[in-house]
Amino acid sequence: MTRHEEQGDTGGPGGRRPRALRIAGLTLAGTLVLGAATAGWAYRHLDRNIRSVDINSALGDDRPAPATPSTSASPLPTGSLNILVLGSDSRSGKANRELGGGDSGGARSDTAMVVHLDAGRTRATVVSIPRDTLVTRPSCPLSSGGSTAPAYGAMFNSAYEVGGPVCAVKTVESLTGVRMDHYLEIDFSGFAKLVDALGGVDVTTTEDIDDDRSHLHLAAGTHHLGGEQALALARTRHGIGDGSDLGRIGLQQMLVKDLLEQLSGAGLLTDPAKLYQVADAVTAGLTTDTGLDSLNELVGLGRSLRGLTADRVRTVTMPVVTAPSDPNRVVAEEPQAGRLWASLR
Structure with missing residues (x-):
């Protein structure tokens, strides 16, 4: 051998x-x-998760001009962008009902924010619109044919209820004079799943929250919240301040910034499994306009925001005053509200 x-x-x-x-x-x-x-x-799978509504076709040309007309086929112009972001209980299903959502016939928009991204995509202004604001709701086209009747002194969030995303966008554009370039809506279960996929979110409250309606009870201080608790925080209003929608908006704006901080520190780019989990949570609860209804388009928007950090996001609320006709409602305070919207055009 x-x-x-x-x-x-x-x-x-x-x-x-x-x-x-x-x-x-x-x-x-x-x-x-x-x-x-x-x-x-x-x-x-992620691409099929996304639902969309063709808002541009539904509204046609009867709307404000874009701030930055696109000169290419891209749905994302290189200039500034205004995006209407709604939080809603619009999708029927066991998960939404367990979290306090309604069925598909009783849909409501609990949260409304106009997100203005500057041309360089390094700064953003987030403007909250109180859902109790009384507005002139314009006539809106219906997917079934026909249109809704205009309404005067209507609750702002009734637009979504009577005409869905198309009417929500048209009402916001009528109120603000600002073109909504895109539309994003996330439902209750999608929001809760997103927070859980990120491993929870850290929030700091400056006062005790004791709200039996949202089942949220927190002492003042810093807390690590899971998805269900974070959703309750975004919805609570009766256990803080004077119980108005303005107190809830303050909590929602704080939560937006805390989530941005959580996203930036989550290490998603180095953890494919976690990235997929977060992406699945987001897209499963998402409805967009047709300009953002594919994974490629959403990723393109996300990449354009690489330089946007939480400290460069300004959160404000549309200036309002108590409505003369109803002490439990508000109306836009002029000329302050008009000046704010003009700055986003």
């Missing part, structure tokens, strides 16, 4: 090293194929 035969030939064509390399190569190739297939499945 030769020395090579005694020790095992690790270099010949039939030896262990080539065989091991072949096995390793086949394993690597199989892993890459499986990874590509898994990635393809994940992409299709």
